[in-house]
Amino acid sequence: MLQDTGLILAVMLLAALAGGYIAKWVHFPRIIGYLIAGMCLKQVGKWSYGAEGAAASVKSLEIVNELALGLILFTIGEVFDRRRLKAIWHSLLRLSRWETGLSFLFTAIGCAVVALAVPGMTLGLGIAAGLLLGMVAIATAPAATYLVLREYDAKGPTTDKLLGMTGINNLISIIGFGAVFIFCSGVGWIGGVKHGGGRLLLNLLFTS
Numbered sequence: 001m002l003q004d005t006g007l008i009l010a011v012m013l014l015a016a017l018a019g020g021y022i023a024k025w026v027h028f029p030r031i032i033g034y035l036i037a038g039m040c041l042k043q044v045g046k047w048s049y050g051a052e053g054a055a056a057s058v059k060s061l062e063i064v065n066e067l068a069l070g071l072i073l074f075t076i077g078e079v080f081d082r083r084r085l086k087a088i089w090h091s092l093l094r095l096s097r098w099e100t101g102l103s104f105l106f107t108a109i110g111c112a113v114v115a116l117a118v119p120g121m122t123l124g125l126g127i128a129a130g131l132l133l134g135m136v137a138i139a140t141a142p143a144a145t146y147l148v149l150r151e152y153d154a155k156g157p158t159t160d161k162l163l164g165m166t167g168i169n170n171l172i173s174i175i176g177f178g179a180v181f182i183f184c185s186g187v188g189w190i191g192g193v194k195h196g197g198g199r200l201l202l203n204l205l206f207t208s
Contacts, residue, residue: 009064015041031147041148088161095161096168100138104176108134124189131180139173140166166192 015037023033085092112130113119145166149159184190 010096012038012041027150030151031144034147069143072146073167073170075146083165088157088164092161092164092168096165099165100169100172103137104134107137122189124184128180128184128189131184132177135173135177135180138169138176140169142166142170 016034017034017081019035019037020030021033023030023036108130110127110130110135116123116126118126145162148154149162181190
């Protein structure tokens with residue numbers, strides 16, 4: 001198992017290096033090369049080992065993913081020091097309030113309308129789906145944001161605001177998702193769905 005994990009990790013690193021080099025060669029951010037390399041490896045894994053085999057192989061590398069995300073979020077947290085916050089605090093709150101509010105509003109309304117059109121969907125579950133997906137939409141990918149800024153050596157107040165908004169958005173998304181889920185469960189909008197689109201939607205929301 002350890003040998004398989006090491007081989008998978010080596011292949012992933014080589015693919016990432018190749019994808020990053022090609023992306024830089026065509027003057028794209030390297031993160032695009034990393035994403036394309038990951039998608040290609042996923043398809044190759046499915047063709048070689050099947051969907052379940054590929055998922056089991058990648059599962060052994062979850063600790064690497066968690067460690068990388070943790071380090072990136074730790075780095076983003078450096079923005080939240082007293083000196084930087086004093087300079088950007090008011091504009092950061094104003095921008096974050098508008099961004100999170102509009103992202104949540106439009107996503108929640110759109111997803112609720114689409115969910116209610118699915119056969120077997122209840123009104124409560126459709127509204128709950130819109131609210132939960134709206135909270136998910138607030139989150140900002142920290143890895144992509146940080147890697148692009150680091151690649152171009154971006155510095156200054158705008159960069160600090162962007163990193164600060166990334167941290168705030170993810171914090172609101174995590175706390176908000178839990179709060180909305182508790183509320184929707186408490187009022188009975190989630191639960192008791194056994195058939196049709198409602199069950200499919202629950203599976204999509206709460207399974208990885």
